[in-house]
Amino acid sequence: MKLGSLTPLLITMMMPAVACKEGDDKTTSTSDGSGGAWAVGEDATMVRLNPEGDVWLYPLEIEGDLRAIACKGKAMAVAVGDDGVVLRTEDAGGRWRQLDVGTRASLRAVALSGGTAGFVVGDGIVLRSDDEARSFTPVPDVEGEFTAVTTTAKGALAWMTTASGQIWQLDGEAMTPVFTGSEGPLTGIGVTPEGAHLVAVGAGGLVLRSDDAGETWSSVPTPTSRDLHAVRISLKADLVVAVGAAGTVLRLDDELGTSVEELLEPGLALRGLHLAFDGHGHVVGDHGVALQSHDAGLHWEALELGLEDALYGLDDLHGEPHL
Incomplete structure (x- = not known):
């Protein structure tokens, strides 16, 4: 049964319900390392994991x-994927409802603000919500294969990357290109809560940074040529962590300097990253790989999920809205 053929659809989960901790201010974190994370990936894989090694699988009866x-917050999450799939839960994963967003495009990224704004991007489409992701409408006159999206704490602005190496800014319904100089794809982007500092990553170890709210961008030298897939920037913009091919973990730390390590075989990749502002977080990737860190990515330890499917994205259950 294909999810895109039923609208709306309620999917009732038989596994234990999962709760995000309460709190909706991006500038603080309530994470104590015990919340764990939700990860999603290949063939509708959805899994919850925690630092103690417990794993809950969510057997979604969908394809793609x-x-x-x-x-x-404490109970709301949005997952997106192939064939225009947008799933939303209001009860910490007890049930997931498919939203009709009017597209069958592949949707590749989602960002929720601390206010009512939310954003979904994908192949040739940008969707915006102003009602806490209860509904989405397409932004008009949009072209491009969008790969990642981020937004400020208030959700007034959003930025997104494309497979052709562009960065766009969304202000209301106005889309403006703010960077067009990359020769390869860009695949990840992050922003500080107030929007002053941004970082984007892409093919060949490319790292782009803006410290003027996205008006100008500069390339940051890095010691890796591996493709980078996801990135986070710290609250004070003094630390950037990115992950990518061969399990690359790149850290650009104002205090400790630049470092890079490769944690996987060359044919595997880390594809999803989330770090809370207290330094606790996870990465996920090919063949069900999952790692956790308690020190902002300085050290990583493996979590055994028993999965073979690739994991593409995750969000830490710590009460911080997703960047």
């Missing part, structure tokens, strides 16, 4: 890959 998930 899930590409990203964003969690907000």
